[in-house]
Amino acid sequence: MKEFENDNWELKARQLADAFQPTPDKSVWLNVEDALKQKKNHRVLFFWLFSIVGVAVVVYGGVTLYLLNAGDQYETLNKQVEKSKVETVAVNNNSSEVVKTVPAVPAQKTEQVAAVKTITENFPLKNEQRKVIPLNKQAEIVELKTVVKKNELEEKPDIIVNEKTAVLFPMAPKPLQACSFAFRDAPVISFPSADILSSNYRGKKRRISLLISSSYLMQHSILNSTDTLQSFQKQNANYIDGSLQLIYQFPKAKNLELNFGLGFYELNQNYTSSKVETVSVFDTTSGIPLVSADKFTDYTTGSEFSRNTFVDFGIGIPIIACKNFSWNISTGIRTEYLMRYSASSGATIPNTFANLGVQNMESISSNELNRFYVKGMLITSIRYSLSKHFALQSGINSSYAITEGYKKSSSLHQRDLNFGVNAGVIYRF
Amino acid sequence: MTESDNELVQLCLKGNAAAQKRLYELFASKMNGVCYRYARNGENARDILQEGFIKVFTRLKSFKGDGPLEAWIRRIMVNTALDFIKARSKNLFEDEEKIDVKNHATNPEVMNKLQSEDLVNCISKLPEGFKAVFNLYAIEGFSHKEVGAMLGITESTSRSQYTRARTKLEQIIQQRFKVKEYERV
Numbered sequence: 001m002k003e004f005e006n007d008n009w010e011l012k013a014r015q016l017a018d019a020f021q022p023t024p025d026k027s028v029w030l031n032v033e034d035a036l037k038q039k040k041n042h043r044v045l046f047f048w049l050f051s052i053v054g055v056a057v058v059v060y061g062g063v064t065l066y067l068l069n070a071g072d073q074y075e076t077l078n079k080q081v082e083k084s085k086v087e088t089v090a091v092n093n094n095s096s097e098v099v100k101t102v103p104a105v106p107a108q109k110t111e112q113v114a115a116v117k118t119i120t121e122n123f124p125l126k127n128e129q130r131k132v133i134p135l136n137k138q139a140e141i142v143e144l145k146t147v148v149k150k151n152e153l154e155e156k157p158d159i160i161v162n163e164k165t166a167v168l169f170p171m172a173p174k175p176l177q178a179c180s181f182a183f184r185d186a187p188v189i190s191f192p193s194a195d196i197l198s199s200n201y202r203g204k205k206r207r208i209s210l211l212i213s214s215s216y217l218m219q220h221s222i223l224n225s226t227d228t229l230q231s232f233q234k235q236n237a238n239y240i241d242g243s244l245q246l247i248y249q250f251p252k253a254k255n256l257e258l259n260f261g262l263g264f265y266e267l268n269q270n271y272t273s274s275k276v277e278t279v280s281v282f283d284t285t286s287g288i289p290l291v292s293a294d295k296f297t298d299y300t301t302g303s304e305f306s307r308n309t310f311v312d313f314g315i316g317i318p319i320i321a322c323k324n325f326s327w328n329i330s331t332g333i334r335t336e337y338l339m340r341y342s343a344s345s346g347a348t349i350p351n352t353f354a355n356l357g358v359q360n361m362e363s364i365s366s367n368e369l370n371r372f373y374v375k376g377m378l379i380t381s382i383r384y385s386l387s388k389h390f391a392l393q394s395g396i397n398s399s400y401a402i403t404e405g406y407k408k409s410s411s412l413h414q415r416d417l418n419f420g421v422n423a424g425v426i427y428r429f
Numbered sequence: 430m431t432e433s434d435n436e437l438v439q440l441c442l443k444g445n446a447a448a449q450k451r452l453y454e455l456f457a458s459k460m461n462g463v464c465y466r467y468a469r470n471g472e473n474a475r476d477i478l479q480e481g482f483i484k485v486f487t488r489l490k491s492f493k494g495d496g497p498l499e500a501w502i503r504r505i506m507v508n509t510a511l512d513f514i515k516a517r518s519k520n521l522f523e524d525e526e527k528i529d530v531k532n533h534a535t536n537p538e539v540m541n542k543l544q545s546e547d548l549v550n551c552i553s554k555l556p557e558g559f560k561a562v563f564n565l566y567a568i569e570g571f572s573h574k575e576v577g578a579m580l581g582i583t584e585s586t587s588r589s590q591y592t593r594a595r596t597k598l599e600q601i602i603q604q605r606f607k608v609k610e611y612e613r614v
Contacts, residue, residue, distance in 0.1 A: 009595075010567045012540045013548060017466060017568045020545040021458040024478055029453055032482045036449070039487065 045429055049208060056244055060262045064309055064339070211245040211259070213424025215397055219267065220417045234271045234414075241265030245312065247426075257330070261312035270303045307340040314377065324385040334375045334399065373403040381422065391426040434498040441489055453482060456499060460506045466552050466564050467510035481509040507569060511579060514557055522558035522582070522590060539606045551601045559594030566591050 221234040243263025250256045280292040314332025321327075381395025401416040437455075440448030461478050468474035484505050492501050552560060558580075565576045566587070573587040580587070 009540060012543075014568050014570075016543060016545040016548040017462070017552070017564075018545075020462040020465065020549045022461050022465065024457050024461040025475055028457070028475055028479045028482070029450065031479050032453065032486070033446070033449070035479075035483045036486055 045208070048429060052210060053246065056246075056262070060244075063264065207249045209247045209249070209426050209428040211247055211261075211393065211424050211426045212243075213245065213393065213422050214240060214242045215420050215422040216240050217397065217418045217420030219269065220419075221269070222415045222417070224413045234269055237267055237269035239265055239267045241310075243310070243312065245314075247316075255318050257316040257328075259312065259314045259316065259330070259332070261314070262310070263312070264307070264309050266305070266307045268303060268305050305340075305342050306338055308336050308338055310334050310336040312377075314379075316379075326383045326385075327380070328383060328395075329378075329380050331379070332377050333402075334377055336373055336375065338371045338373075373401060375399045375401050375416075375418075379422070383426065389428050391428065392424075393426055394423045395421070397422050435494060438489060438492060438494070438498065441486065449486060452485075456502050457482075459499070460502060462549070463503060463506045464510060465549050466568065467507070467514060467560065469553065469557075473513070477506070477510045477513050480513070481506040484509060503569075507565070511561065514561060518557050522586075539602060542606070543602060547605060548602070551598055551605055554601050555594060555598060558590060559597055562587055562590040563594040563598060567595070 245261030247259045280289040316330025318326045377399040383393045385391045399418045464474040464477040565571045573584045576587040577584045
């Protein structure tokens with residue numbers, strides 16, 4: 001601070017300024033008091049909010065880890081394949097020559113062959129890439145033998161089998177829970193976007209809620225294949241999911257809500273698939289087919305199991321609020337992560353060449369494991385307020401897969417449509 | 430800090446609503462005057478006062494008691510007012526008119542007849558930069574170095590701005606006094 005100059009003008013100015021002490025408006029103290037209360041409430045709110053979110057994250061992480069390590073309902077095809085391997089051998093008059101190494105089904109599981117791993121990167125092979133048996137050796141081929149060797153995969157593609165295949169199976173979506181609330185003492189009726197909060201709780205308070213909900217859904221899968229020789233169908237499947245959603249309501253945007261949620265579900269879905277393929281054995285030298293036949297494969301009773309976790313981001317708005325009821329619509333995006341997948345097939349490959357050349361089929365499991373995909377959702381729900389803190393919710397969910405069900409390299413593409421009902425409990429802080 | 434101030438602060442820190450109100454009532458009028466000097470109008474002054482008192486209560490823990498409570502509160506009010514002004518105008522000294530500093534003469538008679546309300550009204554008519562420099566230097570008693578640091582200007586700028594602000598204020602006062610005299614006649 002400077003030493004105050006002995007300047008009469010400044011001194012006089014200072015005295016006059018200090019003497020000016022107008023009484024402030026009463027609203028100032030009321031606002032200060034209100035702000036101090038809100039700050040106190042915010043501290044409590046944030047404590048509980050972070051506590052609950054922390055617990056939710058820990059539980060979610062724990063359940064995710066558990067589900068990731070939990071046993072599969074079905075043994076995965078990859079595991080089946082790893083257990084044993086088959087060599088198909090072509091034998092001629094002079095020597096026994098390994099024609100192909102393909103994954104095959106163990107003896108006790110010959111009736112559950114679902115897929116056989118491909119041994120070639122470039123599928124289908126072009127004619128010029130094929131190694132063929134010379135014409136003069138064709139006659140030497142007298143028989144085919146199948147040798148089973150465990151834990152050994154050999155590739156001696158003197159004879160390549162041409163095959164068109166790819167059997168793959170997709171995943172399931174799920175719904176979202178709606179958002180806004182109609183708590184007790186809400187305004188009687190307002191349209192189109194009501195402030196459904198109680199007049200006693202307007203403003204910045206109590207804008208965050210937690211929704212625990214479960215949905216019962218039906219999944220309808222639409223499958224398309226670029227491979228005209230294959231056809232796939234999936235039966236509609238029902239499943240139940242559970243989720244925990246955090247909801248924030250904007251005070252100055254007509255109760256527009258944002259929600260963030262985490263959840264899980266498991267899905268069992270039966271499928272049928274069939275394909276027609278041409279299996280040929282070529283002479284290495286001449287390139288002329290030694291054996292050629294159409295192979296018809298029919299999986300009639302296959303079933304797949306998937307375990308999924310999802311993260312929701314949604315936005316919702318109340319359409320009508322009347323007393324304790326409100327009708328809400330929300331939309332959002334669900335990102336799903338396929339944690340576990342397994343499938344079984346209930347049919348054999350009804351073809352005499354099965355052991356010779358079913359090596360190009362893609363494993364179902366290899367297409368399904370650890371995959372992300374996104375769904376768009378639309379939910380409408382009705383909420384009934386029980387008290388200042390609790391409300392019940394019930395509604396209808398629908399969702400449609402935005403991303404394809406399989407990896408791009410697959411010939412099979414799947415979109416899922418989900419439709420169902422949800423019910424849940426809302427706790428408003 | 431007096432014993433009663435200390436008790437009052439302790440009670441406020443415990444969240445005693447009555448003590449908070451008492452502290453507010455004790456300093457509200459004085460601080461309202463401070464806010465008026467920096468604000469453009471009554472509404473702005475109210476906003477600064479409100480924001481200032483919220484800061485006072487939320488930062489009361491940081492009050493060590495080594496000086497008068499009033500000075501601590503006043504400093505918060507001044508800082509709040511400066512933040513308010515800075516938020517409103519990015520460059521405080523941008524649009525200031527040219528003032529002939531040589532041509533100012535204070536009529537002591539005018540100053541003697543001037544009421545406190547008149548002075549504050551005249552100060553409120555100053556451009557934002559002048560107002561801030563004048564208040565900080567002449568009324569609050571900060572040095573030009575401190576004023577420069579608070580406003581983000583050099584010491585010499587503060588000095589020159591103060592001279593110009595005072596000249597301008599005296600012109601406003603003279604003009605107001607003439608009007609008043611004329612009205613009286």
